[in-house]
Amino acid sequence: xxxxxxxxxxxxxxxxxxxxxxxxxxxxxxxxxxxxxxxxxxxxxxxxxxxxxxxxxxxxxxxxxxxxxxxxxxxxx
Amino acid sequence: xxxxxxxxxxxxxxxxxxxxxxxxxxxxxxxxxxxxxxxxxxxxxxxxxxxxxxxxxxxxxxxxxxxxxxxxxxxxxxxxxxxxxxxxxxxxxxxxxxxxxxxxxxxxxxxxxxxxxxxxxxxxxxxxxxxxxxxxxxxxxxxxxxxxxxxxxxxxxxxxxxxxxxxxxxxxxxxxxxxxxxxxxxxxxxxxxxxxxxxxxxxxxxxxxxxxxxxxxxxxxxxxxxxxxxxxxxxxxxxxxxxxxxxxxxxxxxxxxxxxxxxxxxxxxxxxxxxxxxxxxxxxxxxxxxxxxxxxxxxxxxxxxxxxxxxxxxxxxxxxxxxxxxxxxxxxxxxxxxxxxxxxxxxxxxxxxxxxxxxxxxxxxxxxxxxxxxxxxxxxxxxxxxxxxxxxxxxxxxxxxxxxxxxxxxxxxxxxxxxxxxxxxxxxxxxxxxxxxxxxxxxxxxxxxxxxxxxxxxxxxxxxxxxxxxxxxxxxxxxxxx
Numbered sequence: 399x400x401x402x403x404x405x406x407x408x409x410x411x412x413x414x415x416x417x418x419x420x421x422x423x424x425x426x427x428x429x430x431x432x433x434x435x436x437x438x439x440x441x442x443x444x445x446x447x448x449x450x451x452x453x454x455x456x457x458x459x460x461x462x463x464x465x466x467x468x469x470x471x472x473x474x475x
Numbered sequence: 476x477x478x479x480x481x482x483x484x485x486x487x488x489x490x491x492x493x494x495x496x497x498x499x500x501x502x503x504x505x506x507x508x509x510x511x512x513x514x515x516x517x518x519x520x521x522x523x524x525x526x527x528x529x530x531x532x533x534x535x536x537x538x539x540x541x542x543x544x545x546x547x548x549x550x551x552x553x554x555x556x557x558x559x560x561x562x563x564x565x566x567x568x569x570x571x572x573x574x575x576x577x578x579x580x581x582x583x584x585x586x587x588x589x590x591x592x593x594x595x596x597x598x599x600x601x602x603x604x605x606x607x608x609x610x611x612x613x614x615x616x617x618x619x620x621x622x623x624x625x626x627x628x629x630x631x632x633x634x635x636x637x638x639x640x641x642x643x644x645x646x647x648x649x650x651x652x653x654x655x656x657x658x659x660x661x662x663x664x665x666x667x668x669x670x671x672x673x674x675x676x677x678x679x680x681x682x683x684x685x686x687x688x689x690x691x692x693x694x695x696x697x698x699x700x701x702x703x704x705x706x707x708x709x710x711x712x713x714x715x716x717x718x719x720x721x722x723x724x725x726x727x728x729x730x731x732x733x734x735x736x737x738x739x740x741x742x743x744x745x746x747x748x749x750x751x752x753x754x755x756x757x758x759x760x761x762x763x764x765x766x767x768x769x770x771x772x773x774x775x776x777x778x779x780x781x782x783x784x785x786x787x788x789x790x791x792x793x794x795x796x797x798x799x800x801x802x803x804x805x806x807x808x809x810x811x812x813x814x815x816x817x818x819x820x821x822x823x824x825x826x827x828x829x830x831x832x833x834x835x836x837x838x839x840x841x842x843x844x845x846x847x848x849x850x851x852x853x854x855x856x857x858x859x860x861x862x863x864x865x866x867x868x869x870x871x872x873x874x875x876x877x878x879x880x881x882x883x884x885x886x887x888x889x890x891x892x893x894x895x896x897x898x899x900x901x902x903x904x905x906x907x908x909x910x911x912x913x914x915x916x917x918x919x920x921x922x923x924x925x926x927x928x929x930x931x932x933x934x935x936x937x938x939x940x941x942x943x944x945x946x947x948x949x950x951x952x953x954x955x956x957x
Contacts, residue, residue, distance in 0.1 A: 414925070426689040430560055430583040431930055434688040434714050435866065438899060454720035458690045 401448075401474075405466050408443045412436055425462035444470060477609055477634045478641060479549050481676040483508055485652075489678060492652070496682040496700055497538050504678070507542075509603075514546020514596035516604045521595060522577045526551035529573040529617065532593075533559040533580030534663040536685040539593035541671065543579055546596055548615050548634070549606060552576075555617045555629070558663040559583055560929050568627050569619055572824055584929075611635040617823045618665055620764050621862065621871045629823025630764045639790065639816035640767045641672045646789040647771045648732050648758050650704075652678035657697055657705040659684045665764040666736045666867075670706045687711050690718040697726055704732040709740035710866030712748065713899040724751035735759040737784070738864045739901050745781050749774050761785055761853060765819040766839050769793060770853055783852040784845070791815035792838070795847055800835040808846045808856060812838035861953055863892040865931045866900040872953065875904055875924070875932055882923045884912030889943045889951045893936060903935035907956055909942060 402422065410417040413429040413436055426432055432440070444466055445451055450473040452460075460466055476484070482504070485492065490505035502510070518524045530547050534540055534556040547554050555573050557566070559581055566585045570578070578590045609615070611634045619627040632640075644650075656674045658681050660667030674681045682700050687693060687707070693715075696702065707715070712735070715723060723730075730752055737760055748757055757774035761784035770793060772785025787793040794802050795809040803809045818839045821830050833840050845855040863870040872890035879888040886909045893905035908920070917937045924933055944955040 414930075427686065432688065433686055434711070435900070435931065437688045438714065438717070438897075442897075454716075454718055454722075457717070458694075458719045458722065461689055461691055 401467050401470050402463070404447055405444060405463055405470065408447060409440055409463060409466075412439045412443065420463065422464045422467070423462055440466070448474065450474070476638065477548070477611065477615075478637055478672045478676045479511070479545055480608065481638075482511070482545065483606065485675070485678040489652070492678060493680045494675060495538055495541060496655075496680055500538075502538070507675070510542045510597060511545040511549055512603050512606060513600060514542040515549035515606075516546075516600050516602075517596045517598055518543070518547055518550050518552060519604060520600070521598070522591075524550050524552045524576050527553060527613070529553045529555050529575045531569065531573060531575045531578040532556045532663075533561070533578065533582045533590065534661070534668070535559055535580060536658055536662050536667075536683045537580075537593055538683060539596060540580065540662065541683075543593045543596045544668075544671075548609060550604075551607070551609060551613070553614050553617060555619070556663045556668060557619060558661065558929075561585065562927060562929060564927065565619075565627055569629075572627070572629060573617060609634050611638070612820070614820065616668075618668075618764050621869045621874065626874075630819050631821045631823050633820045636817055636820060637672060638676075640669060641676045643788045643790050643815070643817060644669065644673050644734070644760075644768050645677050647768075647773075648673075648704075648734060648756060650674070650677045650679060650732070654679035654704055654731065655682060655700055655702045656680070657682045657684055657693070657700070657702040659687045659693060659711070660706050660708075660736075661686075664867075665762075665767050666706060666708070669767055670734070687714055690715065694719070694722060694726075697729075701729055702726075703729060704734070705730075706734040706736070708736035708867035709738050709744065710900050712740070712744055713901075716744070716747070717899065721751055727752050727754060730755045732756040732758060736867055737761045737763075738867050741898070742781055745774055749778070759785065760788075761855070763841055765833075766813045766815070766841065767817055769813040769815070769817070769841070772852075780850075780852050782854075783848075784855050785853060786851045787813070787853075788815075791817065793847065793851075793853060794838055795845070796835045796838065796840070802836075803846075805849055806846055808844060810835075811841045811843045811845050811853060811855070813841060814838045861891075863890070863904050864902050865904065868931050870904055870932045872904075875906065875928065875934065876951075878924055878927050879906060879908065879920070882915075882920060884915040885910050885920070887943045889953060889956055890934065891953045891956045895935075900931075904932060905936045905938065906934035907938050907940050907943060910939060 406420045413431040486504040486508035494507040495502040617629040760768040761770040762768040770785040792814040875890045888908045892902040944952040
């Protein structure tokens with residue numbers, strides 16, 4: 399499973415929506431559950447899934463699925 | 476003077492001043508007033524609203540919501556703002572209780588209910604109804620809290636209550652017409668909606684952000700509109716800190732004030748805010764929907780009292796009573812009770828006799844236990860009511876328990892508050908269950924709860940025990956589970 403696929407799965411589970419509804423441009427606020435609590439939940443599950451840890455300044459830049467994927471890929475590079 | 480009349484005065488004196496800001500537009504006070512009058516006309520004509528009729532508002536920080544909210548008041552109606560994430564059971568209870576002429580906004584978890592979009596209030600009209608001054612004693616809002624049984628309890632606030640609360644808050648925080656406030660709080664709750672009234676009654680500007688979730692946007696808007704203040708709950712600060720570190724400190728020069736909502740906030744968090752914002756009035760309130768912002772404490776000038784809930788707000792009296800309704804002396808522990816024009820005028824659909832039991836000698840009983848020190852600072856000890864405070868949102872343990880008890884395999888259960896290990900939400904729900912069904916997993920329990928409860932009410936931890944501790948009369952002893 400590549401990074402995008404895994405991130406989409408995490409967003410879908412956290413926001414209680416179907417995977418098909420989540421795209422690379424899905425962003426904070428697009429789903430009712432993607433509020434601040436949902437955002438934290440998504441980021442902590444991403445950290446766990448890829449065994450990485452984001453710094454606050456990295457987290458602040460994350461607004462959408464693509465940002466999460468880029469941040470993960472940067473960490474893993 | 477009602478909040479609406481104060482907005483009218485602002486529109487007359489400073490018609491070109493900016494009242495509302497969104498990424499798409501800036502609305503002056505003159506435009507705000509015109510649109511509220513149009514909204515008042517539309518709610519009368521479209522929904523047949525008459526004096527005292529209710530409209531449920533699935534409230535989001537949408538600019539049209541603001542027009543609808545004030546327009547309904549101006550048409551003599553009563554607003555019942557609810558969270559757009561309200562579940563179906565709760566919505567039905569609120570609907571049956573208020574019998575609204577319509578529901579406006581978007582409900583994410585309620586299927587099959589027709590709601591009107593807020594934008595309908597701006598439908599052009601040939602003739603706008605003239606403004607009629609509302610009766611200060613008339614109910615303006617019904618805010619539904621979570622009662623001890625989990626059933627929604629309607630707190631009625633009349634125009635006089637709302638005006639008094641805004642005056643008390645603005646007096647303490649020292650808000651002015653020059654303020655530009657970034658609104659990221661939910662407007663379905665007392666705190667966020669109160670901020671809207673405070674800023675607009677004072678003639679300031681409100682930047683509608685809607686939530687703290689996108690921190691990049693939060694700081695962008697803060698910079699773009701040169702915001703001078705905002706409101707947050709302790710969970711928001713934990714979030715801001717986690718997501719952006721010390722960045723808020725870069726705005727120390729422009730932030731005149733922050734209002735913080737009442738729930739537990741660790742002292743190191745308060746100290747860090749003081750360090751990052753040395754010249755900002757950081758005002759933490761203590762209050763409840765029934766008695767909004769009954770006490771205040773400012774972090775810098777009252778630094779020695781950071782561990783207290785502050786002192787009575789301007790125009791508010793706080794006393795401690797024993798269970799017999801006698802006033803207790805300084806230092807003695809009892810129920811914190813408050814008196815002032817901001818205190819709720821009634822509970823919706825409750826008899827005056829029942830409502831009177833919520834008062835001791837004209838002082839509203841908060842349900843919180845504490846004492847007053849010699850300086851008049853309130854020291855809170857515990858909650859008499861057993862609500863769980865998840866990031867500022869109240870959860871009744873009984874509401875979660877009632878649904879847990881319907882899951883096959885669960886014989887008994889009890890829910891209590893547990894500290895959030897991440898330190899973000901303050902408290903989380905912890906469920907204790909009694910079950911002999913070894914195949915019943917935690918995940919299956921959560922999945923069974925999910926369709927019936929808002930996400931923040933779901934237990935963060937489930938523990939299995941042999942029996943729920945109870946009194947001889949069968950009452951759950953939740954304190955023994957903590």
